[in-house]
Amino acid sequence: DTGVSQNPRHKITKRGQNVTFRCDPISEHNRLYWYRQTLGQGPEFLTYFQNEAQLEKSRLLSDRFSAERPKGSFSTLEIQRTEQGDSAMYLCASSDLSTSGDNEQFFGPGTRLTVL
Amino acid sequence: DAKTTQPPSMDCAEGRAANLPCNHSTISGNEYVYWYRQIHSQGPQYIIHGLKNNETNEMASLIITEDRKSSTLILPHATLRDTAVYYCIVRATSYSGGGADGLTFGKGTHLIIQP
Numbered sequence: 440d441t442g443v444s445q446n447p448r449h450k451i452t453k454r455g456q457n458v459t460f461r462c463d464p465i466s467e468h469n470r471l472y473w474y475r476q477t478l479g480q481g482p483e484f485l486t487y488f489q490n491e492a493q494l495e496k497s498r499l500l501s502d503r504f505s506a507e508r509p510k511g512s513f514s515t516l517e518i519q520r521t522e523q524g525d526s527a528m529y530l531c532a533s534s535d536l537s538t539s540g541d542n543e544q545f546f547g548p549g550t551r552l553t554v555l
Numbered sequence: 556d557a558k559t560t561q562p563p564s565m566d567c568a569e570g571r572a573a574n575l576p577c578n579h580s581t582i583s584g585n586e587y588v589y590w591y592r593q594i595h596s597q598g599p600q601y602i603i604h605g606l607k608n609n610e611t612n613e614m615a616s617l618i619i620t621e622d623r624k625s626s627t628l629i630l631p632h633a634t635l636r637d638t639a640v641y642y643c644i645v646r647a648t649s650y651s652g653g654g655a656d657g658l659t660f661g662k663g664t665h666l667i668i669q670p
Contacts, residue, residue: 484657497657532599543601544599
């Protein structure tokens, strides 16, 4: 039984570069969430998908951020023209609406982004 | 616009019960109380949730006051591995007539279990 996996685990980039992160949810989970967490703060919701449809986007998700879940399985989060303020841990979570009623989200280990 | 208030930190002796309080005085009738925890360098982990009745599972017990304005998470026999940040979250689910927004985390309570 594999949990939620995220790749890469760490990413260091220079300001202005584009980065892409991948999340593989638990198999058959229909909901997939992205969160961002900065040091000393709780995670902040960014966006979520139900199957391949992106149903909610936080106002934190600027136009430099884009997320996709093309086949309703894995998801990618891309940040264009990175800024130092984008440095954070990016967390992915999945849930199964049909069995848990979306009551339990399973989180991955996160991707830590450092923008120099 | 945090919906919950938690103490920033707490200590508990190993083997004793850890009681973590949470105030949610503006909770709506269709909002559940959820608890997650985050061990250092890991993603958050679901613990328990409830609407108005007390709940218990293999990890913890959740006590919700009758007016639902506050709750307490109880770890009955705390171990060193329970050292983590504990988040209390209120949220309406799609089944309770609310939206399917993501979880709104505050800063949580940093629980430190002392040997």
